[in-house]
Amino acid sequence: MLTDRPRVLVFDVNETLSDLTPLRTRFEDIGAPGHLLPTWFAGVLRDGFALTAVGASADFASVAHDGAKAMLSGLTGWAGDGDAAARHILDGFAHLDVHPDVPDGVRKLSEAGYRLTALTNGSVALTERLLDKAGVLDRFEALSDVRGPRCWKPAPAAYHYAVDRVGVRPDQALMVAVHPWDIDGARRAGLDGAWLRRGMSVYPQTMTSPTYSAQDLRELADTLTAEGP
DSSP states (O other): OOOSSSOEEEEOOBTTTBOOTTHHHHHHHTTSOTTHHHHHHHHHHHHHHHHHHTTOOOOHHHHHHHHHHHHHHTSTTOOSOHHHHHHHHHHGGGGOOBOTTHHHHHHHHHHTTOEEEEEESSOHHHHHHHHHHTTOGGGEEEEEETTTTTSOTTSHHHHHHHHHHTTOOGGGEEEEESOHHHHHHHHHTTOEEEEEOTTOOOOOTTSOOOSEEESSHHHHHHHHHHHOO
8 A cells, every 4th residue: 555645656558548449440451350459569568578678779669560560471361561551550549549437537536636647668649649538638747658768668767767757756656557567567666556457357476466456447546545645
């Protein structure tokens, strides 16, 4: 449980706040199966993590573009323009919406006195557009991405960069994420962690346990606000 003020919640963005499901249609638009979406996205994270592990850095869009081209080139019977297809898939990020529970959860947490910020392996520009479209951008005091620390989450430096930007120690912050690897990384970096299950039921035993677990952001907001600011 968090005990020190100020209370800061650090939100992951992709899949935690944003619903990536519409990107399946982007694959279908270019003649590829929509079910490739999770495999492609997992590959993007893998490659970003790998670059961070060796001390290198690349932005999400570049890694994602390369990953889409590589996947499509190995797809039996696909013979389109790899660069154009990858651009079409990535353009879909600019048109995503948040999950339905996000606006209510964000407003309730903000009104309860929590300070809100976001940290994404994607881009600040897309995060800003996503939150503005949802009508909750004004509830966030800072948006951060991996261009600042030049490393992807779950590297400790990424989390430290985000909390430094809002002037708090890691132990004064709570990472909110749907990905267990993100919760594990944040916990190892000194933050508390709130895992949003979003339909999942099993948290990996090999990873550091979350401080909180909730089905979605509404449930987490109910839990945190019931504890008092």
